[in-house]
Amino acid sequence: MKIASFSTKSYDRASFDRILPEPGHSMSYFDAKLDIRTLSLAEGHQAICSFVNDHIDAAMTKKMAKMGIRLIALRCAGYNQIDLKAAAEQGIKIVRVPAYSPEAVAEHAFALILTLARKTHKAYNRVRDNNFSIEGLTGVNIHGKTVGVIGTGAIGRAFCRIAMGFGCKVLAYDVVENEEMKQLGVQYLGIKEVLASSHIISLHCPLTPDTHHLINAESIALMQDGAALINTSRGALVETKAVIKALKTKKIGFLGIDVYEQEENIFFKNLSEEIMQDEQIARLMTFPNVLVTGHQAFLTKEALAQISSTTLANVTAFEKGEKLVNEVVAGK
Structure with a gap:
């Protein structure tokens, strides 16, 4: 053909x-x-x-x-x-x-977590300028943290395995609970319980009318103060305005995204010589605790x-x- x-x-x-x-x-x-x-x-x-x-x-x-x-x-x-x-x-x-390649996306999600937790992106930029100071680079351990996984399809399951390998307690929410994950020690709970109990929340569910803006002001209010939010699934799962407000109040401690709800006219393009017209993503990138990649998790x-x-x-x-x-x- x-x-x-x-x-x-x-x-x-x-x-x-x-x-x-x-x-x-x-x-x-x-x-x-x-x-x-x-x-x-x-x-x-x-x-x-x-x-x-x-x-x-x-x-x-x-x-x-x-x-x-x-x-x-x-x-x-x-x-x-x-x-x-x-x-x-x-x-x-x-x-x-x-x-x-479920592992490709799951590994990228964890790369976002590790980078934010240990500030390796900031350390890299410092060293390139011959600045070897480690002031301000104090990170947090991943080991022992509670990780919430929303969606345990192929990618979500791969992510769960990685999280458990790091010694994390893994909680999950899905409309269909996976028996293999249960046997590995993943605990399934209601979505409100997962949001409220997790230090790190990673989204791995499809975008449907029911999941559109799954992360909004109401669901963010359920999270622990300073929780990390990771999204490598679909941009519109997250209401960007609500997340920006939560970052400003430090309700969300770290944000790592490989997708963005208005990415259509931004991602996969070189806009380095242009003025960013999207005010929301421009605002996101001003936060020191936010890491954005341009839909490369699959790559x-x-x-x-x-x-x-x-x-x-x-x-x-x-x-x-x-x-x-x-x-x-x-x-x-």
């Missing part, structure tokens, strides 16, 4: 080009984000490969159907950016990569290899009329 890939970076091209000759597909790479204006680039293709910030609404699915697009292959796990019902009405199938060689191989396997299955094991269906 001819596949049009949008929001493509150099690392995407490299990972797909390593295996593309084998399945017999061809892929056109476009740097542009997919929207109603750039969709015309996919003319002559039968499938579209899109990423997390490529929003696809009803108008776009109608245009896709007229162009002969029959498949949208997401090279990510999340699919809240797509109008699934509209796609189904146009006869367009949606497939995704449900689990490319490992292993994860990229899994993303490309699964994406192309999804396309091959569709082309052959086989069962789509990674299909996303509206209402399910």
Whole structure:
């Protein structure tokens, strides 16, 4: 099949080009984000490969159907950016990569925790300026802390294992409790109990109408004073305004985020020569106890290899009329 890939970076091209000759597909790479204006680039293709910030609404699915697009292959796990019902009405199938490397994201979440806890980012900058003073670099131990995990899917479970390896007590909340985690010593509680009992809270749940702004003024009020909040899942799980207020009052002691609710026009771009127009993220980055990375938690060689191989396997299955094991269906 001819596949049009949008929001493509150099690392995407490299990972797909390593295996593309084998399945017999061809892929056109476009740097542009997919929207109603750039969709015309996919003319002559039968499938579209899109990423997390490529929003696809009803108008776009109608245009896709007229162009002969029959498949949208997401090279990510999340699919809240797509109008699934509209796609189904146009006869367009949606497939995704449900689990490319849970360990990659879980390890990055813990990297944020360790960096904030031990201030290694500040130490690095000091030493580069030949400043070897350790004044102001006093950190905190991770060992012995209570870690709350919201969501114990594949990534959440990988995170739990890491936390337990550091000697942490792990509490978890999920609508479906995992027996393997229980056997390892993870204790499942209600979300209010997890928020109230944890020194560190890490989010690993999908973005749905029920989880939108899961972390807000009300839920923050339940947390311990000085708690650390980590989000490597979806930006809109966190109400940024509420978190900024909590940072100012020191209710939240540390914040580490790899995602941001308004990241669409910021992340994956070089804005170093521009004035930041988003006042909320600009405000966040003024706090000394906040660490922001630009949606790179997934970015490992292993994860990229899994993303490309699964994406192309999804396309091959569709082309052959086989069962789509990674299909996303509206209402399910």
